[in-house]
Amino acid sequence: MRVLFIQPESTMHERMGLMYLSSNLKAKNHEVHMILADGYGPEGLIEEVERFQPDIVGYSVMTSELETVLAINSVLKSSKYSFLSVFGGPHPTFATDEMIQRDGVDALCVGEGDLAFPDFCDRVERGEEFWKTSNFVVNYEGKVFKNPIGPLVENLDDLLFPDREIMYKADPGLRENGRKMFFGSRGCPYLCTYCFNAEYNKMTKDQGDIMRHRSPENLIEEVLQVKEHYPLNTVWVDDDTFLIKPKGWIAKFCELLKVKVGLPFDINIRPDLVKDEVISDMKEGGLNSIWMGVECGDEEIAGRVLKRHTPNTRIYRAADVLRKHKVKFVTQNMMGLPVEQSFKTDLKTLDFNIALGPTYAWSSILYPFPGTEVYRYALEHGYLETKEVPILQTTRVSTSLKFSSKEEARRVENLHKLFGIIVNFPFLRKYCEVLCELPLTRVYGVFYYLWYGYSLKIKLDSFVSIRKEATGFIGVFFRMLRKT
Numbered sequence: 129m130r131v132l133f134i135q136p137e138s139t140m141h142e143r144m145g146l147m148y149l150s151s152n153l154k155a156k157n158h159e160v161h162m163i164l165a166d167g168y169g170p171e172g173l174i175e176e177v178e179r180f181q182p183d184i185v186g187y188s189v190m191t192s193e194l195e196t197v198l199a200i201n202s203v204l205k206s207s208k209y210s211f212l213s214v215f216g217g218p219h220p221t222f223a224t225d226e227m228i229q230r231d232g233v234d235a236l237c238v239g240e241g242d243l244a245f246p247d248f249c250d251r252v253e254r255g256e257e258f259w260k261t262s263n264f265v266v267n268y269e270g271k272v273f274k275n276p277i278g279p280l281v282e283n284l285d286d287l288l289f290p291d292r293e294i295m296y297k298a299d300p301g302l303r304e305n306g307r308k309m310f311f312g313s314r315g316c317p318y319l320c321t322y323c324f325n326a327e328y329n330k331m332t333k334d335q336g337d338i339m340r341h342r343s344p345e346n347l348i349e350e351v352l353q354v355k356e357h358y359p360l361n362t363v364w365v366d367d368d369t370f371l372i373k374p375k376g377w378i379a380k381f382c383e384l385l386k387v388k389v390g391l392p393f394d395i396n397i398r399p400d401l402v403k404d405e406v407i408s409d410m411k412e413g414g415l416n417s418i419w420m421g422v423e424c425g426d427e428e429i430a431g432r433v434l435k436r437h438t439p440n441t442r443i444y445r446a447a448d449v450l451r452k453h454k455v456k457f458v459t460q461n462m463m464g465l466p467v468e469q470s471f472k473t474d475l476k477t478l479d480f481n482i483a484l485g486p487t488y489a490w491s492s493i494l495y496p497f498p499g500t501e502v503y504r505y506a507l508e509h510g511y512l513e514t515k516e517v518p519i520l521q522t523t524r525v526s527t528s529l530k531f532s533s534k535e536e537a538r539r540v541e542n543l544h545k546l547f548g549i550i551v552n553f554p555f556l557r558k559y560c561e562v563l564c565e566l567p568l569t570r571v572y573g574v575f576y577y578l579w580y581g582y583s584l585k586i587k588l589d590s591f592v593s594i595r596k597e598a599t600g601f602i603g604v605f606f607r608m609l610r611k612t
């Protein structure tokens with residue numbers, strides 16, 4: 129089979145899901161190619177597809193990308209060229225019933241595709257009943273076939289390393305980026321209402337362990353291969369919660385990374401799992417920076433609406449430990465919660481962050497993703513006009529919730545843009561309420577992205593080559609602004 133993956137544009141990060149799929153498909157002798165659609169106009173895209181002659185076109189879809197991806201697929205479906213369109217990733221997994229009805233959608237992969245997608249392609253190739261593949265929902269001859277989810281990949285060491293070459297060929301800017309993404313584990317057992325994990329764990333109940341870990345040796349082997357072939361200056365292990373690991377795993381990983389690779393690493397954690405000794409050992413092993421969910425400074429709302437039950441005193445303690453060991457840390461926060469006084473709640477989050485003193489305070493605006501508990505909460509409590517949440521291309525611009533007034537929505541959207549800057553320059557705090565009243569959301573949006581880019585590349589990480597990486601970043605900056 130010839131499989132073509134199409135991504136709308138560069139997101140300046142590897143799409144690990146597609147890279148894993150590509151390795152698995154190639155191992156079964158399928159031919160795989162990937163392109164970014166924004167390099168072609170509609171005709172150019174059709175020409176490119178006709179040149180590669182795919183049997184299957186695959187798309188990986190986050191909710192924010194849905195409409196763009198469907199538009200690309202429609203262009204191709206309206207050409208003379210005939211193919212099967214297959215969609216996977218979080219949106220098809222959680223909005224299956226709605227998405228399978230959309231024009232031009234032939235099949236959806238629900239959950240992990242590592243084993244299921246090669247099976248699907250094999251069946252198509254052999255002329256077997258591909259509409260009966262596990263993990264797939266297929267629209268076949270006008271009838272929808274919904275198949276059960278099969279077992280989760282049990283031993284992650286059995287997976288082939290992700291096919292980076294296919295990604296870096298399609299998106300050469302990524303090759304130059306020295307901070308490259310890896311995964312050491314899959315899964316997270318927590319119940320945060322805005323995240324996909326809680327629902328995903330329900331869907332895959334009885335299909336294997338939620339938490340699965342690669343061995344440190346297997347992960348380091350991949351890092352070494354990447355270091356040999358591509359620019360690499362920071363190993364970014366993007367596990368949902370890095371500190372959930374089997375006993376001895378972190379010590380072994382740090383030891384191997386230090387001895388065999390000799391590069392710093394970045395991770396995501398939950399503050400309630402921070403312990404002095406672990407941070408000290410990781411710092412010794414090359415820990416560069418940590419991304420840590422704070423989300424909401426009002427403990428009651430954090431617990432009730434988001435199911436984040438970490439007391440603020442515990443988060444303070446985690447920040448103290450990180451500062452003591454001179455670990456750079458980013459707090460992740462959410463503005464615009466579905467509560468009566470949303471802006472006031474966000475101000476509490478702001479003040480809490482000022483007290484925490486992070487290297488950078490990242491913020492997003494809550495978007496109730498389909499299938500999540502917070503989506504149902506927002507609907508039940510009157511914060512959504514209809515069941516259909518408007519699909520936003522980015523969750524960094526505006527709120528999709530219905531607040532008491534337009535002014536309240538504007539305050540929330542403005543604070544979201546100014547949040548990180550005020551946390552790092554607390555003297556601005558006394559002007560905050562006034563600044564948030566002004567109709568300057570777009571201007572603040574420019575500041576937001578400038579501060580974000582500066583914090584990411586200057587405060588937190590370093591360049592392998594300023595000239596090569598900067599070009600990519602400037603491109604992304606203007607694309608973000610366009611969306612803003």
Ligand code: B12
Binds near residue numbers: 187222237240242522
């Ligand atoms: C790395 C990452 C990113 C990266 C890369 C995105 C990506 N999708 O790869 C970047 C930085 C770009 C990103 C951005 C955002 N992200 Co993000 N991100 C992640 C993260 C942490 C890991 C993704 C990953 O690589 N997983 C590992 C791989 C192996 O799994 P996978 O991608 O799911 O792929 C598997 C299956 O889904 C399936 N599959 C996937 N694609 C396809 C395609 C086909 C054809 C088939 C058959 C199968 C298939 O097979 C794969 C292998 O098993 C996930 C959380 C998570 N743990 O998954 C959130 C996640 C995807 N992100 C999320 C969000 C909310 C965002 C942002 C909106 C955040 C923000 N506020 O800005 C932005 C969106 C930016 C935009 N362009 O619009 C949500 C998405 C929810 C949703 N319904 O869309 C997630 C699920 C986290 C969460 N909190 O729930 N993100």
Ligand code: SF4
Binds near residue numbers: 323324325369398
């Ligand atoms: S801890 Fe993080 S990854 Fe885990 S469920 Fe909560 S938000 Fe999701």
